[in-house]
Amino acid sequence: MATRASEQLRVLTGHQAVAEAMRQIEPDVVAAYPITPQSEIMHYFAEFVANGKVRTELITVESEHSAMSACVGASVAGARTMTATASQGLALMIEIVYIASAMRCPIVMAIANRALSGPINIHCDHSDAMLGRDAGVAQLFAEDAQEAYDFMIMAQRIAEHPSVLLPVWVNLDGFTLTHTADVVELLEDELVKEFVGEYKPRYPLLDVDHPTTQGPFALPEYYFELKRQQVDAMESVPQVLLEVQAEFARLSGREYQGFFEPYYLDDAEYVIVVMGSTAGTTKEAVDTLRARGEKVGLLKLWLFRPFPREEIAAALEGKRAVAVLDRALSLGNYGPLYLEVSSALYEAQRRPRLYNYTYGLGGRDTTAKQLEAVFMQIQEKTFGKEMHYIDLRE
Amino acid sequence: MLEIRWHARGGQGAKTVSQLLALAALARGNYVQAFPEYGPERSGAPVKAFNRIDDKKIRVHYNIYEPDVVVVVDDSLLNSETVKVTEGLKPEGILLVNTKISPAEVRRKTNFKGKIFTIDAEKIAESSGVGYANIPTLGALARAVDFPLEPLAEELKKMLGKKAPPEKVQANLAALQEGYERLSANGG
Numbered sequence: 071m072a073t074r075a076s077e078q079l080r081v082l083t084g085h086q087a088v089a090e091a092m093r094q095i096e097p098d099v100v101a102a103y104p105i106t107p108q109s110e111i112m113h114y115f116a117e118f119v120a121n122g123k124v125r126t127e128l129i130t131v132e133s134e135h136s137a138m139s140a141c142v143g144a145s146v147a148g149a150r151t152m153t154a155t156a157s158q159g160l161a162l163m164i165e166i167v168y169i170a171s172a173m174r175c176p177i178v179m180a181i182a183n184r185a186l187s188g189p190i191n192i193h194c195d196h197s198d199a200m201l202g203r204d205a206g207v208a209q210l211f212a213e214d215a216q217e218a219y220d221f222m223i224m225a226q227r228i229a230e231h232p233s234v235l236l237p238v239w240v241n242l243d244g245f246t247l248t249h250t251a252d253v254v255e256l257l258e259d260e261l262v263k264e265f266v267g268e269y270k271p272r273y274p275l276l277d278v279d280h281p282t283t284q285g286p287f288a289l290p291e292y293y294f295e296l297k298r299q300q301v302d303a304m305e306s307v308p309q310v311l312l313e314v315q316a317e318f319a320r321l322s323g324r325e326y327q328g329f330f331e332p333y334y335l336d337d338a339e340y341v342i343v344v345m346g347s348t349a350g351t352t353k354e355a356v357d358t359l360r361a362r363g364e365k366v367g368l369l370k371l372w373l374f375r376p377f378p379r380e381e382i383a384a385a386l387e388g389k390r391a392v393a394v395l396d397r398a399l400s401l402g403n404y405g406p407l408y409l410e411v412s413s414a415l416y417e418a419q420r421r422p423r424l425y426n427y428t429y430g431l432g433g434r435d436t437t438a439k440q441l442e443a444v445f446m447q448i449q450e451k452t453f454g455k456e457m458h459y460i461d462l463r464e
Numbered sequence: 465m466l467e468i469r470w471h472a473r474g475g476q477g478a479k480t481v482s483q484l485l486a487l488a489a490l491a492r493g494n495y496v497q498a499f500p501e502y503g504p505e506r507s508g509a510p511v512k513a514f515n516r517i518d519d520k521k522i523r524v525h526y527n528i529y530e531p532d533v534v535v536v537v538d539d540s541l542l543n544s545e546t547v548k549v550t551e552g553l554k555p556e557g558i559l560l561v562n563t564k565i566s567p568a569e570v571r572r573k574t575n576f577k578g579k580i581f582t583i584d585a586e587k588i589a590e591s592s593g594v595g596y597a598n599i600p601t602l603g604a605l606a607r608a609v610d611f612p613l614e615p616l617a618e619e620l621k622k623m624l625g626k627k628a629p630p631e632k633v634q635a636n637l638a639a640l641q642e643g644y645e646r647l648s649a650n651g652g
């Protein structure tokens with residue numbers, strides 16, 4: 071394998087970056103249904119199909135439920151399969167996502183994160199991604215278009231790894247990343263093809279010489295054991311991710327080491343934990359406050375599922391205070407990410423004070439100044455433990 | 465970092481020129497962002513587009529609230545009750561308006577204290593045959609912020625070259641150039 075790509079800098083939207091990754095991977099089958107803010111991914115990809123840039127079978131279906139069903143069918147047949155969706159589309163898919171995971175279909179999906187209705191809203195939050203929290207899919211969150219592109223390529227390898235064989239979602243913030251043109255470094259087509267390699271399904275349904283039964287009933291005698299196998303598959307993801315990251319670094323020169331990116335985290339006393347594009351804005355806030363001598367830092371989570379609880383606990387242990395920023399509600403309790411971090415820290419000897427903020431629901435903008443305020447608020451020992459909201463009119 | 469906010473109406477090509485500027489800025493070695501105001505797109509409705517240009521990687525992902533430069537592609541927006549084009553514009557910043565009225569009149573209408581430039585891009589659009597004022601306005605912006613014309617012309621050629629006939633490409637290049645040359649400033 072070549073050690074380093076001759077890279078090209080391009081101005082691309084998140085949509086285009088994801089579509090370019092899909093073009094380079096050239097899956098056998100893509101089934102999709104349009105929904106804002108995902109649709110342009112498929113516009114661009116459909117253009118690649120129409121212009122003969124890829125030989126992918128693009129199946130246009132009548133709903134996301136059908137899109138996911140078609141993906142499962144294709145994947146079980148032995149095809150490398152991808153799709154993309156958002157919000158209500160993902161909600162409609164979710165029934166079949168559980169089945170895709172249980173049938174061990176390595177389907178790679180881009181999720182252009184968008185709020186769930188109601189009220190109806192087309193803008194970004196992470197409510198849709200949280201629908202998949204318990205579904206048996208590995209989930210990555212991208213900070214920018216570059217990461218979305220890189221993760222799409224890495225996701226293919228993770229999903230298809232023999233010890234994983236699960237769907238992988240690449241989350242990118244709707245509009246904020248999908249519709250923003252940013253500078254992206256693409257790899258050469260051949261390098262990506264070489265990196266993802268040829269997909270060799272283990273039990274393709276179309277291999278009629280070796281017939282298999284797929285998707286049968288599993289009554290009390292077997293259901294539990296099959297679910298346990300999904301647990302094992304999910305637990306294999308972290309190690310596979312590390313291996314894929316290392317290989318990707320050799321290929322691209324871009325270092326993704328671990329399950330989260332630390333930014334001034336080592337000596338920080340006050341930390342923000344956040345996923346997605348707001349992590350970039352948080353870096354700006356960290357720089358501003360560091361220049362004033364404040365010991366603040368960021369833990370930008372890439373891998374939400376499986377949740378890297380031990381590594382997160384180790385990184386946050388001994389900090390004075392940590393703010394976990396959720397871009398989704400779990401109505402009736404703290405936010406989903408907060409609950410994960412909180413439970414991860416339970417075994418820690420030196421637990422930080424932990425706070426939960428909800429931000430950015432339905433596309434509410436989050437600025438660096440607001441994040442600076444969060445860093446200052448959590449320094450107060452008497453700061454309340456109730457849910458806090460960034461830029462909300464009460 | 466240079467932050468630019470474009471004001472136009474849906475269909476006038478503000479998003480297109482913000483993308484062109486981003487491509488040209490990358491070509492000269494800058495990092496860039498270009499994004500439209502997100503939401504339903506309606507022809508004729510007031511729209512905004514944004515650019516960030518910097519020497520280093522741009523990490524922030526939120527709207528631009530305090531632009532260094534505001535470009536108004538449609539001067540009817542100066543009278544708008546719902547859109548205030550100078551909102552948040554830095555006092556030492558630049559206001560560029562496609563209009564037939566003078567910079568002094570723009571100042572009177574907007575009360576903006578910083579630099580004001582005007583360009584009659586509509587007239588250039590008509591005489592050159594390009595039809596849209598966005599390209600000559602982009603040329604004028606290049607002059608106003610001291611951005612070289614050459615990468616803009618190159619990217620414009622590439623963008624149009626695939627689909628437009630050669631005479632259309634030439635007309636656009638001429639309109640870009642004329643916008644650059646005719647930029648007028650006073651009262652600034």
